[in-house]
Amino acid sequence: MTISHHPPEDLLADYATGALDEAEQLVVGVHIADCARCSSFVRAIEKLAGASLDAAEPVATAADAFDAVMARIDRRPQAAPRVSEVAAHDPELAGLPEMVKRCKIGKRRRVAPGISMRPILLSGGGKSRAFLLRSEAGARMLEHSHSGNELTCVLKGSFSHLGGYYGPGDFDYGDDEVDHRPVVGDEGPCLCLVAMTGDLRMHGLLGRIISPFVRL
Amino acid sequence: MDWAELIGRVAARGDREAFKALFAHFAPRIKGFLIKTGCNADGAEEIAQSTMVAVWTKAGQFDPSTAGAAAWIFTIARNQRIDAARKASREGRLSQGVVLDEEADPTLAADQIVSRVEDATRVAAAIERLSVEQSTVIRLSFIEERPHSEIAAVLGLPLGTVKSRIRLAMNRLRDLLDDAT
Numbered sequence: 003m004t005i006s007h008h009p010p011e012d013l014l015a016d017y018a019t020g021a022l023d024e025a026e027q028l029v030v031g032v033h034i035a036d037c038a039r040c041s042s043f044v045r046a047i048e049k050l051a052g053a054s055l056d057a058a059e060p061v062a063t064a065a066d067a068f069d070a071v072m073a074r075i076d077r078r079p080q081a082a083p084r085v086s087e088v089a090a091h092d093p094e095l096a097g098l099p100e101m102v103k104r105c106k107i108g109k110r111r112r113v114a115p116g117i118s119m120r121p122i123l124l125s126g127g128g129k130s131r132a133f134l135l136r137s138e139a140g141a142r143m144l145e146h147s148h149s150g151n152e153l154t155c156v157l158k159g160s161f162s163h164l165g166g167y168y169g170p171g172d173f174d175y176g177d178d179e180v181d182h183r184p185v186v187g188d189e190g191p192c193l194c195l196v197a198m199t200g201d202l203r204m205h206g207l208l209g210r211i212i213s214p215f216v217r218l
Numbered sequence: 219m220d221w222a223e224l225i226g227r228v229a230a231r232g233d234r235e236a237f238k239a240l241f242a243h244f245a246p247r248i249k250g251f252l253i254k255t256g257c258n259a260d261g262a263e264e265i266a267q268s269t270m271v272a273v274w275t276k277a278g279q280f281d282p283s284t285a286g287a288a289a290w291i292f293t294i295a296r297n298q299r300i301d302a303a304r305k306a307s308r309e310g311r312l313s314q315g316v317v318l319d320e321e322a323d324p325t326l327a328a329d330q331i332v333s334r335v336e337d338a339t340r341v342a343a344a345i346e347r348l349s350v351e352q353s354t355v356i357r358l359s360f361i362e363e364r365p366h367s368e369i370a371a372v373l374g375l376p377l378g379t380v381k382s383r384i385r386l387a388m389n390r391l392r393d394l395l396d397d398a399t
Contacts, residue, residue: 011388011389011391011392012360012384012388015356015359015360015388016360018360019296019360019361019363020296020297020299020300021360021363024300024304027300038337039395039396041337042337042340042341042344042395043391043392043395045285045289045337045338045341046341046344046345046391046395047356047360047361048289048292048293049286049289049341049342049345050345050353050356050357050361051289051292051296051361052286052287052288052289052290052291052292053288053289054251054292054357054361054362055244055247055248055251055288055291055292055295056247056288058247058248058250058251058254059250059254060246060247060249060250061246061249061250061253061259061262062246062249063245063246063249063263063266063267064263067241067245067263067266067267068238068241068245070267071241071245071267071270071271071274072234074267074268074271075271075274075275078271078275125304125305125307125308126307126308127303127304127306127307127308
């Protein structure tokens with residue numbers, strides 16, 4: 003697999019320092035798990051952050067901090083590995099990245115002809131939403147732009163738009179200046195992991211007519 | 219002090235003396251680092267403690283050939299901090315107690331820095347080649363999360379210069395990592 007579209011560097015740095023919103027962090031994380039190049043970049047920021055932590059001015063911890071930590075270690079049960087029960091029995095999720103399978107994933111919902119989505123149930127503290135977007139082979143998304151940011155990582159299949167061809171592992175970043183019309187590849191359905199803030203804006207007459215029915 | 223060796227002793231035989239030395243060095247620095255990056259003192263204390271619990275329980279995952287001890291501990295503290303914020307928002311939503319544990323949220327990447335030795339060497343070499351000016355803006359902007367206007371004031375530079383310097387530093391880091399491939 004050749005990954006040719008990567009997240010912008012500032013997004014990778016925010017990922018490394020934990021500054022991203024939960025949904026965004028998941029999408030960037032799934033790309034990084036597959037991409038040695040971006041993974042190196044994140045490692046570099048983590049290394050700089052480690053040096054910064056090591057050089058930080060120490061602030062005394064509570065007088066009983068060490069004893070409290072040892073007590074927590076001693077009474078800690080052996081952790082059982084977590085496997086999402088949903089993912090274990092869901093054929094559509096087979097073969098997806100571990101990070102996705104460990105999430106709680108909601109029910110499928112039709113969005114538009116040939117397009118459906120399943121929400122990823124997050125903690126609810128973030129400002130962006132995450133979902134799996136499934137588009138049938140050859141489907142044409144309506145021409146659209148965003149009122150916020152949209153981060154996409156391709157999991158299966160492919161799509162193309164003005165920015166090029168996007169296959170598994172590729173990352174697409176759309177902000178409120180991007181106006182594009184993705185076309186799904188013919189090889190099969192395209193499954194993407196998407197984090198989105200704001201709403202999609204549909205263009206053209208058809209878009210204006212059906213926009214109220216497109217619930218993304 | 220060889221922190222990696224101490225982490226290895228914790229992993230191999232639950233060495234409490236080694237852990238005590240790690241705690242004495244890192245716990246106050248984690249707390250100081252968190253306060254500097256915007257945590258309140260109580261939150262920083264709690265995260266520093268849960269980070270040290272996780273250092274003990276995850277010590278076996280630490281690979282000294284691929285990661286520095288400080289970077290590894292940073293990633294644990296980072297994940298604990300994110301996890302604490304998420305638990306707080308879940309609790310707020312559910313209005314019922316949620317058991318706090320030391321396991322990080324399932325959507326988080328592993329604390330373990332999974333990478334090959336060559337990758338670690340390349341990353342270290344790239345960081346070495348960044349200029350002080352470049353590593354400084356990366357630290358201020360991303361690690362300490364200071365607003366650009368504040369960085370401009372600290373460095374005595376116009377805002378536009380700060381923005382372009384950050385961008386150049388990020389591109390340079392990317393190029394240095396790519397070149398070494």
